[in-house]
Amino acid sequence: MQEVRRFYPFTPFLGARVAAPFTWKGHLFQPGTLVLLDVYGTDHDPRYWDAPDEFRPERFETGAHAPFAFVPQGGGNRATGHRCAGEWITMHQLTLAVHVLTRCMTYELAPGQDLRVNLSRMPARPASGIIIHNARATARLDESAPALPSISAAREALAAAVPSGSPRLAASFEGRASPDR
Secondary structure (H helix, E strand, O other): OHHHHHHOOOOOEEEEEOOOOEEEOOEEEOOOOEEEEEHHHHHOOOOOOOOOOOOOHHHHOOOOOOOOOOOOOEEOOOOOOEEOOOHHHHHHHHHHHHHHHHHHEEEEEOOOOOOOEOOOOOOOOEOOOOOEEEEEEOHHHHOOOOOOOOHHHHHHHHHHHOOOOOHHHHHHHHHHOOOOO
């Protein structure tokens, strides 16, 4: 999951206003100045990442990387750095979405979509969006979802992943869901 977040950051940059004056590389930043963090550039910087333009999920197996080299939702140490309060929720939702899309259903991508991502937009997303059709529940719908804080999160992920007008899939999920833990 971390390599997906590094390789395809949900936002190409983050903005903030300077709270107190500081100098960086000889440039004085005054309070109120808008500054931007190049998330995509940082997450693809060859000073920190071997072959940064290659998708390599194994690079996160050891968990060893510079604290500000990977900034999908902020940077630094989780306990002391600046991290998004919703980062863990995002990671869980991503895990559930991947689970549903790869284990609980089959589908086809609608033809003729423009799936290029424009990194000058926020949020970064495919130009045409992503349209799926012929969505079907699979026998694996009975499998347990990964590390659930509650089944409600799984229902929300399913609702977001399944196009409206697919009540059979939603009903199948509801009929097999376990109660909240």
